[in-house]
Amino acid sequence: FKVKREYNFKAFVPITIGCNNYCSYCIVPFVRGREKSVEVKKIIRNIEGLVSRGVIEVTLLGQNVNSYGKDLNEACTFSELLENVSDIKGLKRIRFLTSHPRDFSGSIIDIIKNRDNLAKHIHLPLQAGSNKVLKEMNRNYTREDYLNIIENIREEIPDCSITTDIIVGFPGEERYDFLETLDMVRKVRFNRAFTFIYSPREGTKASKIKDYILLEEKKKWFNELLETQNRISYEENKKFVCKKFKVLVEGKSRKGEGLLEGRMENNTIVNFKGDADLIGKIIPVIITRERTFYLMGDLARKNYV
Numbered sequence: 517f518k519v520k521r522e523y524n525f526k527a528f529v530p531i532t533i534g535c536n537n538y539c540s541y542c543i544v545p546f547v548r549g550r551e552k553s554v555e556v557k558k559i560i561r562n563i564e565g566l567v568s569r570g571v572i573e574v575t576l577l578g579q580n581v582n583s584y585g586k587d588l589n590e591a592c593t594f595s596e597l598l599e600n601v602s603d604i605k606g607l608k609r610i611r612f613l614t615s616h617p618r619d620f621s622g623s624i625i626d627i628i629k630n631r632d633n634l635a636k637h638i639h640l641p642l643q644a645g646s647n648k649v650l651k652e653m654n655r656n657y658t659r660e661d662y663l664n665i666i667e668n669i670r671e672e673i674p675d676c677s678i679t680t681d682i683i684v685g686f687p688g689e690e691r692y693d694f695l696e697t698l699d700m701v702r703k704v705r706f707n708r709a710f711t712f713i714y715s716p717r718e719g720t721k722a723s724k725i726k727d728y729i730l731l732e733e734k735k736k737w738f739n740e741l742l743e744t745q746n747r748i749s750y751e752e753n754k755k756f757v758c759k760k761f762k763v764l765v766e767g768k769s770r771k772g773e774g775l776l777e778g779r780m781e782n783n784t785i786v787n788f789k790g791d792a793d794l795i796g797k798i799i800p801v802i803i804t805r806e807r808t809f810y811l812m813g814d815l816a817r818k819n820y821v
């Protein structure tokens with residue numbers, strides 16, 4: 517289980533490999549095999565080592581992090597793992613990817629709410645808003661289940677950002693199914709959505725389902741979805757203007773000379789003027805302008821958070 521490090525201040529730490537879910541469109545369970553969890557001790561030792569070498573942010577990785585630990589001899593839930601990781605001294609930010617709505621538990625919401633070093637961001641793939649399509653996808657939750665989770669998150673952590681993945685044009689998806697996805701996007705108001713037009717993966721169950729909708733039609737739906745989500749992302753970003761946030765400076769920005777790029781706790785990217793020696797530090801930034809996919813800001817003061 518290799519740790520991925522592109523930066524010397526943040527790292528990606530795998531906690532599970534493989535997946536037991538068999539979503540009908542996905543090849544992962546066939547390629548990576550059944551889910552295997554990395555032992556808690558190993559993960560903690562690993563992260564402690566990273567922190568001692570200057571890492572301040574880790575992202576715990578798994579195809580379905582919420583089912584972590586079910587296969588371990590010494591039982592440990594994902595929430596318990598999060599608690600253990602959160603206790604590591606010097607670790608300032610913890611993220612995790614990817615959650616599965618089927619296994620998402622309220623205890624995760626509690627931990628994010630109560631622990632300062634857990635980033636207030638949840639990536640929760642919706643994939644489709646129609647119960648018929650969700651069933652065909654073998655996702656094992658309904659739109660009502662999904663909305664319930666969102667309601668709980670919003671109630672407990674109002675400033676938590678929520679991002680998602682959505683597939684458009686799954687075989688058998690009709691216009692009215694797509695409209696249900698659009699309806700979910702409007703209801704949930706995701707901060708950001710990663711959207712894809714369905715493309716078949718050989719060997720999967722979905723690749724054998726007859727598909728009557730033309731690609732041209734799917735592209736129209738896709739653009740409709742994109743337009744709706746982009747407007748929502750922009751409106752949500754606008755709410756951050758004039759507020760101060762802790763930003764982990766990740767490097768030089770490509771948005772302009774002398775600009776740095778960093779991430780807020782909720783994973784939104786912020787560009788602001790600053791010296792390169794701020795890279796790798798968490799600093800306060802006041803948001804000055806909104807864009808659809810990022811924000812502009814000003815350094816709030818010299819000392820670090």
Ligand code: SF4
Nearest residue numbers: 535538539542544579
């Ligand atoms: S989409 Fe995710 S949860 Fe579903 S089978 Fe693939 S890896 Fe597993």
